[in-house]
Amino acid sequence: MKKAITIVWLLVIFSSMAYIFWYTDWKYSLPTPVPNQYHPVGTGTYVDLGGKLPVPGDKPVFLHFFNPDCPCSRFNIPYFKSLAKKYGNKISFAIVVLNNKAYTAREVQSKFDVDFPVSFDSTIAAACGVYSTPQAVLLDATRHLYYRGNYNKSRYCTDTRSNYAQMAIDSLFGNIYRPVFAGLALKAYGCQLPVCTQK
Amino acid sequence: MHDAYLAQVKHKSDRLMNYFLVSFFVTGLLLALFYDTWLVAIGVGTLSLIAYYSTRLLLPHSNAYQYMVSAVFGIFMAQFIYQMHGLFEMHFIAFIGSAILVTFQNWKLQIPLAAVVIVHHASFGYLQYIGYDKIYFTQLDYMTLQTFIIHGILATVVFFICGLWAFQLKKLNEHQIEQNFEMGRFQEEQLQKKALLKSNDELKKSNKELDSFVYSVSHDLRAPLSSMLGVVGLCEMAPLDPFMLKNVTLLKSSIKKLDGFIMDILDYSRNSRMEVDRQEIHFTDLLTDISGNLKFMGADDQRTVDIRSTIRNGVAFYSDKSRIGIILNNLISNSIRYQNPQVADPYVEVVVEVSESAADIRVRDNGIGIDKENQVKVFNMFYRVSSKSIGSGLGLYIVKEAVEKLHGAIELRSEPGKGCEFSIHLPNL
Numbered sequence: 001m002k003k004a005i006t007i008v009w010l011l012v013i014f015s016s017m018a019y020i021f022w023y024t025d026w027k028y029s030l031p032t033p034v035p036n037q038y039h040p041v042g043t044g045t046y047v048d049l050g051g052k053l054p055v056p057g058d059k060p061v062f063l064h065f066f067n068p069d070c071p072c073s074r075f076n077i078p079y080f081k082s083l084a085k086k087y088g089n090k091i092s093f094a095i096v097v098l099n100n101k102a103y104t105a106r107e108v109q110s111k112f113d114v115d116f117p118v119s120f121d122s123t124i125a126a127a128c129g130v131y132s133t134p135q136a137v138l139l140d141a142t143r144h145l146y147y148r149g150n151y152n153k154s155r156y157c158t159d160t161r162s163n164y165a166q167m168a169i170d171s172l173f174g175n176i177y178r179p180v181f182a183g184l185a186l187k188a189y190g191c192q193l194p195v196c197t198q199k
Numbered sequence: 200m201h202d203a204y205l206a207q208v209k210h211k212s213d214r215l216m217n218y219f220l221v222s223f224f225v226t227g228l229l230l231a232l233f234y235d236t237w238l239v240a241i242g243v244g245t246l247s248l249i250a251y252y253s254t255r256l257l258l259p260h261s262n263a264y265q266y267m268v269s270a271v272f273g274i275f276m277a278q279f280i281y282q283m284h285g286l287f288e289m290h291f292i293a294f295i296g297s298a299i300l301v302t303f304q305n306w307k308l309q310i311p312l313a314a315v316v317i318v319h320h321a322s323f324g325y326l327q328y329i330g331y332d333k334i335y336f337t338q339l340d341y342m343t344l345q346t347f348i349i350h351g352i353l354a355t356v357v358f359f360i361c362g363l364w365a366f367q368l369k370k371l372n373e374h375q376i377e378q379n380f381e382m383g384r385f386q387e388e389q390l391q392k393k394a395l396l397k398s399n400d401e402l403k404k405s406n407k408e409l410d411s412f413v414y415s416v417s418h419d420l421r422a423p424l425s426s427m428l429g430v431v432g433l434c435e436m437a438p439l440d441p442f443m444l445k446n447v448t449l450l451k452s453s454i455k456k457l458d459g460f461i462m463d464i465l466d467y468s469r470n471s472r473m474e475v476d477r478q479e480i481h482f483t484d485l486l487t488d489i490s491g492n493l494k495f496m497g498a499d500d501q502r503t504v505d506i507r508s509t510i511r512n513g514v515a516f517y518s519d520k521s522r523i524g525i526i527l528n529n530l531i532s533n534s535i536r537y538q539n540p541q542v543a544d545p546y547v548e549v550v551v552e553v554s555e556s557a558a559d560i561r562v563r564d565n566g567i568g569i570d571k572e573n574q575v576k577v578f579n580m581f582y583r584v585s586s587k588s589i590g591s592g593l594g595l596y597i598v599k600e601a602v603e604k605l606h607g608a609i610e611l612r613s614e615p616g617k618g619c620e621f622s623i624h625l626p627n628l
Contacts, residue, residue, distance in 0.1 A: 006257045010267075013250045017274065020242040021281065071234035075284055156234070156284035 028155045031187045032132035041129030045145045047137075052121045053094045060091040060140050060172060062165075065125060067099050067133040068111065070191035072155045076134045079151060079158065081112055087169055091138075092116075096124050098133055100194050125193065132190040136165035138172060146172055153184040204376055209262075212302045213255075216268055219299055220248055223275045227282065236282040243278045247271045262305070269308045272296025273315030293354065297361040304369035306362035313358045317351060409472055417465060424458045456589070463593040466525055470601050477628050478520045480558075482510045482551045485520070489528050493535060504535045504564075505546040512553035517628045522601040527562070529594040530621055534564035536589055539616070557607075558625050565618040574611050 041047075055061050064080055067073045084093045093116045097108055105118040128137045128148055138147040147168035152159060164185040171179055224244045231240035251271050255264035276292035283289055293316050300308045324347055431451045439447065490506045527549065534547035547564040569577060569584065576582050578599045581592035598621075602609045607625035 002257055006254060006263070009253060009257070010250055013246050013253075017243050017246050020239060020246075024236070024239055024281075071236075075234055158285065 031189045032192055035131050035192070038131055039126070039129065041127070041145060041148070043145050043147070047127050047139055047143055047145055049124065049127075049143065052124055053096075053119050054117050055092040055094055058141060060138060060146070061143070062087070062091050062093045062169070063124065063128065063137040063139070064093065064095045065128075065130050065133050065135040065137065066095050066097055066108070067191050067193075068097070068103065068108070069099060069101070069195075070133045072190045073134045075156055076151055077112060080134075081114070083166060083169075084112070084114060084116070090173060091169065094119065096121070098122055098125055098193050122194065130188075130193075132188040132192055134190055135188060136168070138165070138168050140172060147181070149181060149185040150187075150189060155189055201373070201376065204372065208302075208304055208372075212265075215299075215302055216251075220251060220268070220271070223272075224248060227275070227278055230279055230282040234282065234284060239278060239282055243274070247274050247278075265303055265305065265308055266311050269296070269300055269311035270315055272299070273312045273319075276316070277319060294357050297358050301361050301365045301368065304365050304372070306366040308365070309358040309362040313355065316354060320347070320351075406472060409468065413465060413468055416461065420461055421458060424454055424461070427454050428458075460591040460593075463591045463597065467593055467597050467600070470522060470525065470597055470604060473521075475519045475604060475628070476521070477517050480516045480518050480520060480523055482512065482516075482553075483508070485524055485527065486510075486549060489524065489531060492528070493532055504538055505544060506531060506549070507546055508549040508551070510551045510553075512551065512558075514553055514555050514627075516553045516558045518558070518605055518625055519601075519628075522605060523625070526598050526601050526623065527560075529598050530562040533590070533594060534562070534566055534619070537564075537566040537619075539565060539567050539618070541616075553627070555627060557627050560623040560625070561620060562623075563618065563620040568615040568617050568619055569611070569613045570615045574613060577611070578609075 049055070049061075053061075053063075062083075066076075066080075087093075093114070095108060095112070095114075095116055095118045097103060097118060097120050099120075103120075108118045109115055125131070128145065130137060130148060134151060136147065136149065136151055137145070140146045147165070149164055149168075151163065151165045153162035153164075162184065164181060167179055168181075224247075227240040227244040231237045248271075251264060251267050254267040258264065273293065273296065276289060276296065279289040279292055280286060293312065296312055297309060300312070428451065431447055431454065434447050435444075435451075486506070486508045493506075494503070531547055531549070538545035542565050545565060547562065547566075550561040550563070552559045573584050577584065577595050580596045582596075583590065583592040599609055602623055602625070605625050605628075607623060609624075610622040611619065612622070613619040
């Protein structure tokens with residue numbers, strides 16, 4: 001009798017565990033809700049940085065939108081570092097911190113172990129049509145929007161076959177037709193701005 | 200002893216599990232700091248602990264809860280990997296868990312852990328492989344079946360080795376217990392031997408003391424008595440008036456009584472401590488000696504008792520000569536002492552039948568006999584039927600002790616007024 005009770009009880013427990021995993025995964029799969037006053041910025045739009053970031057004018061610019069409080073952003077740190085290392089001589093990188101708390105540029109740079117320019121100006125996000133973190137924005141040499149979207153197909157995914165940001169960089173330099181990014185690349189996920197309520 | 204050992208192993212292992220499981224849970228909380236995976240850390244971690252402790256509570260007499268620990272380790276590993284979003288290094292948790300399980304000394308506990316790991320990996324890997332994109336399992340392009348099998352084999356090797364050590368540990372400890380047991384027994388034997396040697400030495404010492412005591416008694420106590428008897432004898436030879444003569448006679452009988460008492464005590468002490476000396480017994484000679492000694496026993500006005508003997512010996516009989524002498528002497532002297540004044544010819548008859556295995560001796564007289572009530576008591580130490588009895592009360596006690604020392608048996612049949620018959624059975628040594 002006791003054995004039967006134990007088995008049933010354990011099944012309940014294991015089902016609950018499975019549910020927790022499933023539920024968490026489901027939450028991760030949801031995209032960030034689009035904010036109310038969102039102005040979409042299409043690819044090819046001229047983005048005026050207006051001196052907000054000290055980047056050289058002749059190279060393409062890669063903007064990394066980052067929030068230290070966002071777990072997806074934190075997960076993304078090593079990947080961004082490897083991207084910067086790989087393409088650092090071809091394009092300029094910059095980090096835009098979207099967060100209400102006071103960080104210094106030095107602190108942010110030390111997280112990535114880099115010396116890229118850091119900005120705390122959230123208008124850059126609006127100018128690029130970014131409404132979540134982490135997001136990658138690639139502006140070509142003439143400061144036209146080439147790519148704005150996710151780094152990969154889901155929050156914690158590191159599948160090399162869906163490294164969209166890297167694909168965008170490669171296509172920019174390969175002078176091939178821009179790949180058609182759809183759905184998973186462009187439907188932003190991650191933390192809302194400025195404070196994440198749904199992780 | 201084996202059960203006590205098993206209980207100890209279980210108790211110790213259970214205590215260790217408490218620490219490990221709490222550490223795992225806390226690790227989950229610490230990992231949650233990285234990517235805010237609090238729901239998983241608290242939810243799954245708590246459920247794992249509940250699963251373990253409730254199994255222990257619900258089925259306390261089974262070791263099912265140990266198998267639950269094994270499964271829980273696998274679940275914690277999955278939890279940590281999930282919390283770190285695919286950090287491969289967390290797989291080491293499986294091997295840590297496998298090593299922890301060795302403490303239970305039960306190789307079978309590796310199975311649930313291995314099952315969780317293999318089934319989970321196999322099912323998720325397969326689903327991703329066939330293209331089910333809701334499951335994200337591995338980022339590696341090259342996760343072919345071959346790679347998967349190699350990983351599986353290596354993991355199984357770790358589980359196998361831990362299971363082997365658990366098994367060997369158990370065997371070793373069981374062997375150790377057995378050896379300790381043997382060692383304990385051996386040590387006890389050694390101690391006993393030592394104690395025996397010590398008591399042997401002490402015995403030799405006390406025997407020596409007894410020897411000198413007996414020597415003292417026989418010489419120093421009896422010597423004055425015999426000189427007293429001598430003096431009394433001298434007095435008797437002189438012309439004495441009736442009053443003096445009566446007193447001297449009383450004195451003589453008291454001295455003889457005391458002397459007899461001392462001799463009985465000597466006999467008793469010799470019987471109890473001397474080893475059995477194996478000699479061939481010649482009953483005829485023995486009885487002749489005894490008759491000779493006892494002829495002048497007893498009060499002067501007592502009639503002489505006729506000592507008759509019938510010896511039937513086909514084979515030689517071996518036993519302790521002095522003890523048999525004492526037995527016969529005491530029985531015959533009793534018969535003389537307790538003769539029936541109403542009977543015309545008082546006698547005591549000794550019949551001996553010797554066979555290969557034993558000698559049966561019967562001492563029969565026509566004395567005053569012993570009534571049923573006293574028959575059981577006469578063999579007791581210092582027991583005399585009446586205070587008017589002449590002896591010390593030790594005679595039959597010594598007879599019984601001597602018979603027992605020779606591993607024999609004695610029986611008494613008697614009727615008051617008719618006489619006594621003592622039947623003694625002595626094994627042929």
